[in-house]
Amino acid sequence: MDKLAVGLRTQDFHEGLREIKAYGPKEAHFGTTLLIGKAATLAMHLRGLLYIDNYMVLKYAAGQLGIGVLELPTVLRELEEVDFVSVIKEGEQIKRVDIRVPEFRDGYEDLGSRWQDLGPSEIEQVSVDTLQSLLQSPIEEEKLIKTLGMQPEEYAILRDVMENGQLIRLQTLEGEKIIYSPLAVDGNPTKYLQWTERFPSQVSKALKILRNHQGLPVSDPIISGNAALQDAVMTGVLAPVRVSGSTGLQEFLFAPRGGLASEERIILDKARAILACVRYGQKFAAGRPILYPKRILEALRDNKRFRRGHPDLYSQYGVLVEKLIGYPIQESSDRWNFVINDTPENMKAFDIAISLLEIGESPSVRIDLEARNALLGTANYLSPPSTRARLAKSFKGSPETQAEIIRQLSAIGRGMTI
């Protein structure tokens, strides 16, 4: 598995399991994955900062991100290993954290590589690999067990941990137990599973196409020539974003992304709308097409408007008005510009749109605005008004996992551990 995917999946594990109480199988078998996942989440929030000289703020932000105060030094040490931070100490106390998280290359590869260097357990390796493959397509449970070739108790641990983290879900479809990842489903999982049943050999390829071309127009020959994708649009498995511009109405497709909280879902929808508008300018402009979509997105994010107005902007970016991302302003009799509402949510949506364009995934949808604001010094970390307490959930283990825990504990009790 490539390092980029490993880095991204470790973060999925951390995000999925962060609110689950400490539990033997999770802690014993997923240590490396959770550690690197935590490092990935923290790195994403530190990106763009130069240093943090208030360790209390960092502890607060880390806590928001599911990194406990006792774990933080270990997570920072991992970030030091990949040269994303330097921790400056005064005696035993952390005085300052200097930040060098790269902005022009993907840090997930470095973290994926570090995960491999740390020698993850076999269960971890199989779990990360399984999640990656379930993001491509679901699989019958029986087939998965056979493919993995694991001992039943090991498989039980894998399934329990991943189910508790909402990384996988089991659903019975026409008498078959199917395992899928909620992270791969945008809407109704039943519709998604029925679709995968209809096109078992094409789903993985179809989703790969969407990940490689986020915001692909429905009218693109790639889609019209792909029965699976056409079917997904027709049956509502994929919900295209509609943009009405100067050359007519167009629809744009995105790879599904599930497992998000409702506020994260809203921001992802905004990001998709932004990218769809830019794709329209790239593929269906009446005049000169957009050549460098990433630059347009970055310029809009940084300058909150286009450098120069354009006659088509009024209609082409209309969908963004509905989503409260911005509003058009008239610059001259035939030229419109588009002003972005400078809110943290909108800026986050732009970051997500850029990562969708660049790596085909949207890890930055997980950016916690409260943690980020604390790090930027724009929030009073002592009394954040919008902080919501998160209730730690208890782990729901299967009888097989419980039996395995008892077996392990008994071995320790008998002095029979090897």
Added chain:
Amino acid sequence: MILDNKDLNLKLRFKRILFQMGYYSPIEVELSQYDDVGLELKRTSLTDLDVLGIKFDPALISYKVVGDCKTGKGVSDPNRLFWLRGVLDYFGANTAYYLRPRVGRQARAIAPKLGIRTVDEKDLQILEKNLNVESIPIPIQDPNFHSQQRQLWGISVPKGAKPTPDQLGLKNTYTYLAYNYWYIEQHRNLFLLVAHFQKIAHLLNPLDPRDVFLAHTGVQRFAHCVLEMASNIQARGTDNIPQNAKVYLYGGSLALRDRQEFFELLNRLTGANEPLDPPFLNDIIEFTNRIINNPVAASEVLRYLEAIYGWCVQLGNNDIAPVFGGKPSLGAIVLARDAAITFYKATGMREDIFSKILAL
């Protein structure tokens, strides 16, 4: 020997003033010309510049000051001023200072027309007082302090002995830093500087003060190169920093395209897969991005690196705060560390050669 130089006191006093004004200021910079002689390039010394001051403002625009310091009697002030004007133009400096214990009336009349400021002993004292230079704890104006640095510069070969191949390698780097660096087009210096230090990295010993001084001079020049690049990128527009960095480093868009085509051809011919960009470039571009995004702190980095060497390495202090009135810029310290880390990683030097910077 430097201590015999009668002008030295004046140069060092001016250097201290420039430090207080925010400048990084190498002194006794020699300007050379290189000519083809047979198969080799031969260096000819043209003239030397007493004090050079370089600083960047928070918009990352660079300012240069040149200073000519003369104490001798047999000096024609008008001749010197016309010469100084030439040096000012050659260096693309913004201002030139002409420092003499006494400045003649004639010279004072010509100086404004040539865009030069004259400073006599009285003016110098007023400048020193107004700028409160006495508050700087580093003895920049002390010839002995300066001499300690000078004695660490260059290879040490016993009389009558021949330099070893390793020493000759080091000598090349000294020559580059002392002469070529100021002569070569600025955009080429970053790659050349890294290449020079890559070649000698294995020879540098963090316990040898001579090597530590060389490495610190290297990181100061490195920061200067990156600031120049950041300034150029800022002027072109920051919408595509990696691309604009390459356009700068390779000498313009056309030159970049030529080199890309050259590498394409090379790879096609040889079946290799050699990339145009050296492996360390991405890290340098990331560092440049941090410079661009933190311009106020970045504008101080050169001066901080110079102060860290003098105050922490040479004088053995651990805290840089007293040099900056007890309130140092944390951003500048972080970027100075960043410069050291990026530089030792790019060159393969041992990180503990910068232990004093990294400890801040």
